[in-house]
Amino acid sequence: MPSPIFEADFTRRDAAIDRRSGPTAPVVGSYPMPDRLTRADVERIAALAHLDLTPEEIDLFTPQLGDILEYAKRLQGVDVSGADDTWHPGGPDCPRRPDTVRPSLDREATLSNAPDGVTAGAPETGGFFRVPRVLG
């Protein structure tokens, strides 16, 4: 049996969902429809995606991505009530494998592809990827 505390939590969450999708909320479907993509949006996404875009790229991508997202808004008109999410087309079963130790890729061969891989030497002086300073 769930404790009364958990029941109370679920009740509060349901109430929040109801408010969000209620008839007075400014929504299309069950959530607010985003506005047309702006240059500031593109700059924000580029930072999240670790892309140091040039100003020219931001100029190019803002209308292009905006057009694609405007086109995608036609999905808002689809009745999805009763539709589950399809995360992948495979069956519901997730096959398991025995958790046994197996050989992995050869360390030297793997490091040989790195732009700054240190292959030679003892464990203290080699066998790792070298990167720029991590702390700002």
Added chain:
Amino acid sequence: MKPAAAGSAGAETATSIRDAVRTGRRSAVDVCGHYLDRIAEGNGRWNALTAVFRDEALTRAAEIDRRRNEWRDRPLLGVPITIKDVICTRGQPTTAASRILAGFRPPYEATVATRLREAGAIVVGKTNCDEFAMGSSTEHSAYGPSRNPWDRERTPGGSSGGAAASVAAALAPVAIGSDTGGSIRQPAAFCGIVGLKPTYGRVSRYGLLAFASSLDQIGPLTQTVRDAALVLGVLAGRDPRDATSVEAPVDDYTAALTGEATGLRVGVPRALLESGDAGIDDEVLAAFRQALDAMQAAGATLVDIDLPHAEYAVPVYYLVAPAEASSNLARYDGVRYGARCGVADDEANGGSPISTMYDRTRDAGFGPEVKRRIMLGTYALSAGYYDAYYRRAQRVRSLIRRDYDIAFDEAGGSGVDAVAMPTTPSPAFRLGEHLQEPLAMYLGDVFTVSANLTGLPAISVPAGFTGEGLPVGLQLVGRAFDEATLLRLGDACESTVAGSRRRPDRAGE
């Protein structure tokens, strides 16, 4: 009877090469040398291959000749193949046609490559493609675009454009591609050959550079449906290294090819084809109608079906695929492989030096289409937009799958064995035609993306030509893990559609 293969030795099928090598009528070295010479002569014209492994291929061919008796039962004995540059071959360049993977030589081999080699195939080279398989024209390649063997000014399609061009120009009898939204079928249609995307889970993706993991599949591009069946038999099966590959029994696909389609029911989504949304070219529609007639002549029954959500497949796909890509491509950060933009230790772009290195490396290493998709996917997954875009797309995706389930359902639905539609709304477009308009390029994927969203198998087979002599493809979508029926139907069409074995004119070579 099928029309015989065109006269040139270059148009030989994998099946005929295998038979000739098996019986000793031709040596594997002779066959391999012939195709390597064709590549050396023709690749400059088509830009189909990004790497050629001449010495390794000839060494392997000589080994096959020495061990011919011992290996005689291998299904692809002595057959030269090309492999798309997004599939890892151990120690050989694998770059996904991206600057960010310049110089990468994988320390491991894709399962499909291992299976092909064990089956007696000889890997002669890697093929050009859109960067990380993102595109429909091969124009988004760090190596420059591939060319269509039917018209050099046109795209061979994409993303497996180099693969399709390599088969159409007879630089290899078989190419292995990958298909995330049509990347095997669309280039096959544009180049007048056969392209098969197997069911999700049918073929191992171990060693495929991941683009969208719930959509990616590997499959063959071939000159004939029989060759596609032969190669699928080699590729298919469970692989412990890919948890999404399944145990489902592997049929004898070549045995399924009876040359006729008696008793098969083929669904035709007329409303989808007639809606202005799909924007189908008149000549493509005319060729499609002739292909339907050919299927009827081969014994199939045509059934009108409804796929009411198919018109949403493109917007669903262009949210789901970029979302998965933005996650999969996070690994390309200049640390473990590929290129890196150097950063001085006291230099930081508002963040730490390592963060500055990531951002610069990724901006310099990725091309514009990959960046667009990473951005689109990052946006669709970001706080505040996840429900409106990504989550809603996943739900509409379920409705698209439900439409197909009803079409295939024998009890309450239409009970069809396959759904037929054109592979593409237009024949091969001109290079540069859609390059500045990403959305226009995406709309051309209207008929192919559903098979990836649903996981269903689909094949493109030649269905005649336009007045200008450009090939048109017929697409058939089948039940999950029923590639055998799809191949049987495709083979029956191939036997009855006029000109399905016509090859590009090589007079100008």
